[in-house]
Amino acid sequence: MASWVLAHPPWHTLARIRLRWNYFAKASPWTSRQFLNTPPTAVETPAMRDVKAYPYPETALDGSLFEEPTDEYHHAAEETDAHVGHYPLPAVVNHPSAMVQDLIKNGMLQDAARVRDELVHAGVEIPPHPIYIIAARQTLHTTGLSHKDRLDAFTDWWSLIPSRTEVDHYRDIVSILVDLLRYDIAPDIALIIRFALLAASKGYARAISPEVIPMVARYANSEATVRFLESLYTAAQAFESANGPRPLRPRKTSRPPLLLFRDWCYLAMRELVTIGRTRVALDVLQMAHARDLRFPPAAYRLLAKAFQQERDVDGMNIVRSLSLSSLDPAPTTGSHHGARNTSANALTGTCVIMPDDHETPALVKTARLLGRSLAAGRLPISAIQLSGLISTFLKADRRSLVRRLRQRAYKQEHLIAVWTLAEMMRHAFLKRPVLTIIKEYEASLHMVGVPRGVVDQLWRNRRDEPMKAARSRPALRRKVHPSHEHSRIVWEAFLRRARSRTQVQKLYLQLLEEVTLSREVPLSVVPFTAMMRSWQSTSDSADDAHPIAPPSLYNAHHFALFMKAFRRFGLPAVAARVIVDMYVLGIKPN
Numbered sequence: 001m002a003s004w005v006l007a008h009p010p011w012h013t014l015a016r017i018r019l020r021w022n023y024f025a026k027a028s029p030w031t032s033r034q035f036l037n038t039p040p041t042a043v044e045t046p047a048m049r050d051v052k053a054y055p056y057p058e059t060a061l062d063g064s065l066f067e068e069p070t071d072e073y074h075h076a077a078e079e080t081d082a083h084v085g086h087y088p089l090p091a092v093v094n095h096p097s098a099m100v101q102d103l104i105k106n107g108m109l110q111d112a113a114r115v116r117d118e119l120v121h122a123g124v125e126i127p128p129h130p131i132y133i134i135a136a137r138q139t140l141h142t143t144g145l146s147h148k149d150r151l152d153a154f155t156d157w158w159s160l161i162p163s164r165t166e167v168d169h170y171r172d173i174v175s176i177l178v179d180l181l182r183y184d185i186a187p188d189i190a191l192i193i194r195f196a197l198l199a200a201s202k203g204y205a206r207a208i209s210p211e212v213i214p215m216v217a218r219y220a221n222s223e224a225t226v227r228f229l230e231s232l233y234t235a236a237q238a239f240e241s242a243n244g245p246r247p248l249r250p251r252k253t254s255r256p257p258l259l260l261f262r263d264w265c266y267l268a269m270r271e272l273v274t275i276g277r278t279r280v281a282l283d284v285l286q287m288a289h290a291r292d293l294r295f296p297p298a299a300y301r302l303l304a305k306a307f308q309q310e311r312d313v314d315g316m317n318i319v320r321s322l323s324l325s326s327l328d329p330a331p332t333t334g335s336h337h338g339a340r341n342t343s344a345n346a347l348t349g350t351c352v353i354m355p356d357d358h359e360t361p362a363l364v365k366t367a368r369l370l371g372r373s374l375a376a377g378r379l380p381i382s383a384i385q386l387s388g389l390i391s392t393f394l395k396a397d398r399r400s401l402v403r404r405l406r407q408r409a410y411k412q413e414h415l416i417a418v419w420t421l422a423e424m425m426r427h428a429f430l431k432r433p434v435l436t437i438i439k440e441y442e443a444s445l446h447m448v449g450v451p452r453g454v455v456d457q458l459w460r461n462r463r464d465e466p467m468k469a470a471r472s473r474p475a476l477r478r479k480v481h482p483s484h485e486h487s488r489i490v491w492e493a494f495l496r497r498a499r500s501r502t503q504v505q506k507l508y509l510q511l512l513e514e515v516t517l518s519r520e521v522p523l524s525v526v527p528f529t530a531m532m533r534s535w536q537s538t539s540d541s542a543d544d545a546h547p548i549a550p551p552s553l554y555n556a557h558h559f560a561l562f563m564k565a566f567r568r569f570g571l572p573a574v575a576a577r578v579i580v581d582m583y584v585l586g587i588k589p590n
Contacts, residue, residue: 484553
């Protein structure tokens with residue numbers, strides 16, 4: 001026992017204790033300045049700022065300063081070169097771009113962008129790397145950036161991702177596309193086009209085309225739509241020519257770019273006809289025929305029917321002549337034209353009883369039937385009836401029931417717009433503030449078809465957490481397109497809060513500006529604009545990121561709202577001129 005005590009003295013254990021001054025010192029301003037003066041890593045010291053301000057060298061270091069021109073030295077250099085193939089040097093690790101990658105890993109995106117710009121300015125080629133996908137995604141959620149800065153920053157990082165021949169990033173590509181279609185207030189068409197063309201040049205044209213082409217066709221002008229289809233085909237063809245055909249998934253055959261281009265044109269034509277841009281759809285058809293492409297008879301019948309409804313004889317003749325020259329009657333559009341059936345035949349087999357406010361059994365039975373219909377992807381009642389049901393459930397203090405029904409509705413993409421319309425109708429009937437209706441609109445729909453000042457305010461006051469609005473509702477894969485009914489409720493809410501003639505006139509000019517942009521006619525052709533010579537268009541800004549609303553988003557109901565507003569403020573002559581403006585814009589009064 002005594003020998004063990006002598007072999008293990010207590011001072012050996014005490015010697016392991018490490019004393020720190022900051023443990024005994026009290027946390028006071030004096031101690032923080034004197035003893036604890038080590039700055040945290042997130043704070044920039046003057047020395048760090050001086051190092052950042054110091055420019056990179058413009059010329060490479062002269063290696064001859066460290067060389068000795070002797071025979072023994074040259075012989076050793078030859079032996080080293082001979083063994084380079086057997087033992088490759090870590091050139092990628094020692095590349096200057098490794099600093100950019102380390103900064104991205106540490107979350108220092110601004111510093112990484114600065115180093116990248118300096119390397120590009122010095123002429124250093126940055127090799128592609130998958131980590132730049134992280135930087136591109138962080139740029140989408142960075143607050144405080146203008147539209148141009150956001151577009152340029154995203155493009156700079158997105159252009160550095162490797163192609164599909166090196167590493168397959170199919171999931172990352174689709175995930176970023178979902179971010180673009182879900183978390184933006186309104187579709188950023190310029191950013192979506194830039195993203196799609198770069199992705200196509202990397203070999204992902206087939207992955208992004210089903211989502212991107214309908215979005216561009218709906219919210220871009222006619223010239224941009226046709227030019228985008230041609231550029232997308234050129235990028236896809238260049239990748240296939242350089243790397244050969246490669247299917248997105250194993251055990252699947254890759255379609256030639258020319259056949260893919262025919263599918264893309266047909267997809268764009270269907271979307272353009274749906275939103276009322278039949279002439280643009282005809283331009284796409286003629287562009288495809290110029291490349292010796294032929295479509296199934298359904299494509300020509302679709303365009304001919306649209307021109308017949310518009311009573312456009314010239315368009316019908318052109319479509320008829322193109323259809324006669326078609327030699328390929330087999331439809332080859334794949335899954336692009338498989339739309340979900342939401343017609344009246346799909347909504348049969350369910351009867352929802354409209355309960356009274358105090359009938360609990362009927363209330364429960366109605367909720368059960370409605371829940372089954374929503375789970376099956378059907379809604380056998382109109383939006384205004386659904387609005388009444390939601391109000392009845394809320395009056396009976398069944399908020400959890402409404403929440404569960406909403407979750408079922410949001411699982412079906414074609415029911416999201418109907419549920420949102422019912423909620424907006426309920427808010428409008430209760431005369432809730434405009435901000436309440438706008439929040440309901442923004443949570444699930446693209447902010448298109450509303451007064452442009454609302455979107456400007458939302459862009460300027462972008463939240464610190466861009467995904468906050470999306471979390472207030474059940475999870476969505478992407479926002480859905482609004483209808484003319486959603487747009488009309490918003491305009492009606494703004495007119496209801498108008499307190500003077502000037503406010504109504506400014507709102508009407510904004511409506512005319514949106515309608516003329518959607519129909520691609522100059523604003524000066526509208527007679528009402530002659531009365532407001534001091535009016536300046538809000539769509540001429542250099543930082544304009546607004547999408548162009550489709551023509552189907554505005555109809556006679558929008559103009560009828562302003563006719564009532566002008567009569568309310570004692571302007572019957574101005575209300576009568578609204579009908580003239582409608583005829584000039586090609587909108588038939590109902």
